[in-house]
Amino acid sequence: MATRHYLQFRDLSRREYEHVFERTRWIKAQFKAYRPYQPLADRTLAMIFEKQSTRTRLSFEAGMHQLGGVAIYLNTRDTQLGRGEPVEDAAQVISRMVDIVMIRTFEQEILERFAAHSRVPVINGLTNEYHPCQILADIYTFIEQRGPIRGKTVAWIGDSNNVCNTWLQAAEVLDFNLHVSTPPGYEVEPERAGLHGTGHFEQFSDPMRAARGADLVTTDVWTSMGFEAENEERKRNFENWQVDGAMMREAKKKALFMHCLPAHRGEEVAGAVIDGPQSAVWDEAENRLHAQKALLEFLLIGAAKSGPPKRTQTAAGRTRSKSRNPRKRSER
Numbered sequence: 001m002a003t004r005h006y007l008q009f010r011d012l013s014r015r016e017y018e019h020v021f022e023r024t025r026w027i028k029a030q031f032k033a034y035r036p037y038q039p040l041a042d043r044t045l046a047m048i049f050e051k052q053s054t055r056t057r058l059s060f061e062a063g064m065h066q067l068g069g070v071a072i073y074l075n076t077r078d079t080q081l082g083r084g085e086p087v088e089d090a091a092q093v094i095s096r097m098v099d100i101v102m103i104r105t106f107e108q109e110i111l112e113r114f115a116a117h118s119r120v121p122v123i124n125g126l127t128n129e130y131h132p133c134q135i136l137a138d139i140y141t142f143i144e145q146r147g148p149i150r151g152k153t154v155a156w157i158g159d160s161n162n163v164c165n166t167w168l169q170a171a172e173v174l175d176f177n178l179h180v181s182t183p184p185g186y187e188v189e190p191e192r193a194g195l196h197g198t199g200h201f202e203q204f205s206d207p208m209r210a211a212r213g214a215d216l217v218t219t220d221v222w223t224s225m226g227f228e229a230e231n232e233e234r235k236r237n238f239e240n241w242q243v244d245g246a247m248m249r250e251a252k253k254k255a256l257f258m259h260c261l262p263a264h265r266g267e268e269v270a271g272a273v274i275d276g277p278q279s280a281v282w283d284e285a286e287n288r289l290h291a292q293k294a295l296l297e298f299l300l301i302g303a304a305k306s307g308p309p310k311r312t313q314t315a316a317g318r319t320r321s322k323s324r325n326p327r328k329r330s331e332r
């Protein structure tokens with residue numbers, strides 16, 4: 001069977017997301033109850049970072065440990081990747097030594113080249129174009145707190161960046177509406193977002209109108225990693241795209257506020273909103289851990305085989321765990 005990668009949100013179908021969200025709920029419950037669930041014993045994750053991270057590194061590293069496996073942190077500064085070793089060669093070598101790889105890099109194309117030469121699943125831990133693990137956790141958080149997202153309205157206020165592009169794809173896959181408001185010159189580029197159609201999103205020049213009637217209002221930094229040279233110009237251009245109390249009042253009364261973090265209070269979001277009662281940002285951040293554990297389980301074990309170990313009767317009448325995860329070394 002072809003290796004499954006998670007390079008962009010649409011790499012999983014709606015049914016697969018339903019499975020992953022169900023598994024997230026179960027895996028989270030085990031974690032909360034201190035019940036060990038370690039189906040990934042003897043599995044190794046390599047994490048390659050070309051950009052900084054707190055949440056992504058921590059959630060993958062802790063998640064892999066909790067699932068019984070190991071995570072290895074690599075960055076371009078300390079590896080041969082930073083000295084020009086071709087991505088294709090690195091993919092060949094790294095994927096012979098580990099079972100799964102997560103990469104945070106610049107262009108999506110770098111990630112795709114790595115995946116094309118990898119023997120094992122590759123996960124997008126953020127590129128300039130997409131951040132699928134973030135939206136996986138965000139949508140799980142919405143479902144956990146407000147129920148199904150299908151048919152709901154999400155308002156995206158700010159830059160049409162990697163997180164926005166991923167929301168756009170998610171709206172198509174999971175069938176909800178996305179209202180997007182960006183300053184002029186920063187509008188959504190449907191092709192860059194990898195959209196199949198335009199049926200699930202609407203662009204608004206007025207952010208207040210985009211927020212109107214929304215079930216969830218979300219935003220992100222005005223300047224993403226890699227675009228630091230545009231910081232001052234962006235601060236001027238995005239001035240009116242701050243999510244504040246007045247904007248939240250345009251949304252539904254029970255609307256949630258989300259932000260992938262890190263946040264800049266007083267820029268893209270007012271302190272009163274991110275620290276206020278509608279904010280779900282801490283649950284959202286925590287759910288990176290649980291949702292990515294479900295993703296790792298899905299990519300490494302598959303949908304059919306995941307779950308608690310089955311107990312079987314031995315000839316002596318004792319019960320023993322039956323491996324749900326049979327694997328030959330040569331399959332690596």
Ligand code: CP
Pocket residue numbers: 052053054055056057126134260261262
């Ligand atoms: N939201 C997110 O991906 O955070 P980090 O950059 O800290 O990983």
Ligand code: NVA
Pocket residue numbers: 126161162163220221223224225260261262
């Ligand atoms: N859009 C931001 C997200 C950080 C998690 C960035 O790419 O810097």
